Amino acid sequence: MKTLCLYYSRTGHTKKAMEQLAELTGGDLYEYTDGKDRRGVIGYLGACLDSMKKSYPKITIPGNPDMASYDRVMIGMPVWAEGPGVIGRALIRQYKDKLPEDVYFVVTHMAKTDYMKKIRALDTLLGRPAKGHLSLRTKDHDFTEEINTFAANL
Ligand SMILES: Cc1cc2nc3c(=O)[nH]c(=O)nc-3n(C[C@H](O)[C@H](O)[C@H](O)COP(=O)(O)O)c2cc1C
Numbered sequence: 001m002k003t004l005c006l007y008y009s010r011t012g013h014t015k016k017a018m019e020q021l022a023e024l025t026g027g028d029l030y031e032y033t034d035g036k037d038r039r040g041v042i043g044y045l046g047a048c049l050d051s052m053k054k055s056y057p058k059i060t061i062p063g064n065p066d067m068a069s070y071d072r073v074m075i076g077m078p079v080w081a082e083g084p085g086v087i088g089r090a091l092i093r094q095y096k097d098k099l100p101e102d103v104y105f106v107v108t109h110m111a112k113t114d115y116m117k118k119i120r121a122l123d124t125l126l127g128r129p130a131k132g133h134l135s136l137r138t139k140d141h142d143f144t145e146e147i148n149t150f151a152a153n154l
Helices: 013-025 040-052 088-097 116-120 123-125 144-152
Strands: 003-009 029-030 072-080 100-107 132-137
Touching: 003 013, 013 029, 013 072, 013 088, 013 100, 013 144, 029 116, 040 072, 040 088, 072 088, 088 123, 116 123, 116 132
Parallel strands: 003 029, 003 072, 072 100, 100 132
Antiparallel strands: none
């Protein structure tokens, strides 16, 4: 299976998770972005504001992977404001017709409770059921075992 791993990451946790998944699946790793610098407190506040907006930003994937050449895609994104963040949702909305057949959603968050219900709701945005959903807690938690188990069950 040729695997494409995509991620958005403000502080590096989602990036780390997707790097591990790319390593385990032999996948190609690309970052997607809305082009905004969200470092530091100003960046955090900007992320909060963007989470409240009803509009979706335009997403680019530097390096432009050829989506059609992949069998599956894993899309990583952080939780912002109690749900999968707006940048990840914007990616799904913009690219849903170009994504490979098999789609997996990987969402990272601080909270101890998982976000599976809200991750599954991304299927509505995608317009079809995703093949898999993974909710990873990042605060004070090493998620390596969960990633290993997820990859082993693909
Ligand atoms: C604007 C904003 C809102 C957030 N809201 C939540 C939240 O509602 N629940 C939660 O568990 N984590 C929340 N977080 C924390 C991130 O989801 C968590 O730290 C994530 O792993 C960060 O991923 P990253 O390092 O790839 O950016 C929020 C972070 C930001 C920046």
